[in-house]
Amino acid sequence: MQLFKDSRFTRFFISRTSANIADSIYSIVLLYFVQKSTSSVSFTSFTFTAISAASIFSFLLGPLVDRYSPSLLASISLFAQAILIMLVPFLIGDQYSSLIMILVLVFVASCFSMLFYPANNKMLPMLIRSPDRIVQANSMVASSDQIVNIGGYLLGASVILLVGMENTFFLASGLLLLSGFIYIQLKRQLDKSNISEVQENEPQKQVSSYFAELKEGYIFVIRNAFLKVMLPFYALTNFAMSILIITVPALAVSYGSPIYYSLLYIAFFAGIFAGSGLINIMKKNGLVIALSWILMGVSLYLFAIAPVLWMKLSAVLMMGVFTGIINVLQTSMIQIITPTELMGRVMAFLHTLSNAALPLGALVGGMLSLRFPLESVLYISAMIIVGCGIILLFIRSVRQFQMPSEKEQKESAAGIKEPAIVEKLI
Numbered sequence: 001m002q003l004f005k006d007s008r009f010t011r012f013f014i015s016r017t018s019a020n021i022a023d024s025i026y027s028i029v030l031l032y033f034v035q036k037s038t039s040s041v042s043f044t045s046f047t048f049t050a051i052s053a054a055s056i057f058s059f060l061l062g063p064l065v066d067r068y069s070p071s072l073l074a075s076i077s078l079f080a081q082a083i084l085i086m087l088v089p090f091l092i093g094d095q096y097s098s099l100i101m102i103l104v105l106v107f108v109a110s111c112f113s114m115l116f117y118p119a120n121n122k123m124l125p126m127l128i129r130s131p132d133r134i135v136q137a138n139s140m141v142a143s144s145d146q147i148v149n150i151g152g153y154l155l156g157a158s159v160i161l162l163v164g165m166e167n168t169f170f171l172a173s174g175l176l177l178l179s180g181f182i183y184i185q186l187k188r189q190l191d192k193s194n195i196s197e198v199q200e201n202e203p204q205k206q207v208s209s210y211f212a213e214l215k216e217g218y219i220f221v222i223r224n225a226f227l228k229v230m231l232p233f234y235a236l237t238n239f240a241m242s243i244l245i246i247t248v249p250a251l252a253v254s255y256g257s258p259i260y261y262s263l264l265y266i267a268f269f270a271g272i273f274a275g276s277g278l279i280n281i282m283k284k285n286g287l288v289i290a291l292s293w294i295l296m297g298v299s300l301y302l303f304a305i306a307p308v309l310w311m312k313l314s315a316v317l318m319m320g321v322f323t324g325i326i327n328v329l330q331t332s333m334i335q336i337i338t339p340t341e342l343m344g345r346v347m348a349f350l351h352t353l354s355n356a357a358l359p360l361g362a363l364v365g366g367m368l369s370l371r372f373p374l375e376s377v378l379y380i381s382a383m384i385i386v387g388c389g390i391i392l393l394f395i396r397s398v399r400q401f402q403m404p405s406e407k408e409q410k411e412s413a414a415g416i417k418e419p420a421i422v423e424k425l426i
Contacts, residue, residue: 003128003133003136004311005139005198006128008186009128009137011183011186012068012163012184012186014166014182014184015179015183016120016145017144017148017208018175018178019176020145020148021148021175022173022174022175023172025168025172026172027051028160028265029159029160029169030047030051030102030106033092039100041093043099044365046363047083054110056356057114058117058118058244058348061118061348062217062345062346063214063217063344064344065122066122066213066217066341066343066345069187070118070119070126071114071185071187073119073181074183075184076112077113077116077119077180078176081109082174083173084112085169085173085176087104087105087156088106088398089165091105091176092165092166095349097119105159114351118147118351120348121235121331121343122344122347124137125336125338125340125343125421126340130311134332134335135255135279135284135332136280138331138335139276139277139280141294142272142324142328143273143276147269147273152191202324210305211290213345216221217346220342220366221349221350225397226401227334227350228370229397230398231353233293233359233392235353237293237385239357239360239361240300240356240385241358241361241381242358242360242361243362243368243380243381244378244381245362246362246366247365247377247378248264251374252310263313264312264313267313267316267317267320268320268323269320270317270320271316271317271318271322271323272320272321272323272324273324274321275322276324276328277324278324279324279328279329282325283333284401284402285399285400286392286397286398289329289330289391289392290389291389291393292322292326293322293385293392294390296319296389297323297386297387297388298382298390299316299318299384300319300381300382302318303315303319304375304378304382329354334346334347334350346422365377365381368380
């Protein structure tokens with residue numbers, strides 16, 4: 001709880017929470033609306049593709065995140081998304097032309113969301129300098145994210161039943177506006193050292209070209225041993241997970257209520273919450289990452305073969321636990337090894353490369369669902385994830401991976417270019 005004594009982190013935490021609830025509600029109402037309107041897993045996959053396809057181009061915004069205030073950019077992103085989501089209820093209808101217009105709005109909103117995640121990831125290490133506290137903060141943020149995701153998905157289903165889909169979109173829009181206003185207040189609280197750093201670097205940033213800055217971030221990514229080894233596996237796993245995402249609405253519709261849709265997501269997020277908390281008492285090394293990857297795929301296989309709902313919920317819960325462990329270790333390591341002045345570009349590149357597989361996976365999953373049962377499609381997804389984990393387990397440098405301590409980070413800042421762990425991966 002020491003982190004909450006810093007009012008800047010508290011504002012950051014509250015704003016992220018509000019945006020996360022909005023995103024949860026918006027996601028469930030949008031995908032459930034499309035599935036109910038079309039009764040087609042393929043069309044649901046196209047919707048998810050529209051949501052995720054914009055992330056492919058997020059690397060183009062990396063220089064903007066490094067040039068300007070990340071809290072201001074996050075606010076702009078949230079305000080734009082709120083306005084676009086507010087327009088969706090006015091287009092709801094039975095005709096496919098209305099669905100196409102909604103998909104266009106969803107894609108544009110997703111384009112603005114590309115600003116939010118790199119800016120948000122850059123902001124945390126600006127607020128918290130200690131590597132150990134960065135891990136604690138990411139664990140706390142990830143855990144709280146899953147709590148609000150659980151509440152958001154449960155609330156989303158309840159609101160759909162109580163007030164209808166239109167008002168659910170309005171609620172999500174209002175929460176995004178609230179989050180944006182809090183980020184504006186946070187901008188005023190950034191410490192003087194962060195502000196001075198921006199001012200000192202500003203002349204250089206104005207002289208350097210946009211493409212030169214893009215190249216600088218790209219070179220850091222491809223030369224960093226940790227990122228170079230792990231990134232392809234994150235992309236493959238996202239490809240596999242997107243197949244699962246597009247099948248869940250079909251399961252909910254088959255059960256006859258959006259409540260079942262919420263229950264599956266609640267179980268998943270509850271697992272992530274547990275995994276994010278467990279990381280504080282577990283060893284922070286590559287062996288844990290590889291084993292978690294394998295067990296995540298095994299859990300997905302159990303989900304596919306489970307005959308009844310409670311078994312599926314149990315399998316999804318297990319999958320969430322291992323996902324939470326992987327996510328906290330991944331995010332913390334990247335924030336620790338990346339210089340602040342490159343954080344926006346690096347995070348944008350990683351967001352692009354790891355999430356480029358999401359729309360591809362959604363499209364492939366949609367096409368496979370036209371020819372094969374959903375269980376068979378999920379088997380393929382599970383095998384991809386298990387295969388990634390097994391390969392990681394056989395890579396010696398990954399098994400030897402250790403999270404750098406605060407002492408190692410200080411030595412790195414004093415003259416070593418990369419933390420000790422990165423050297424071990426070379």
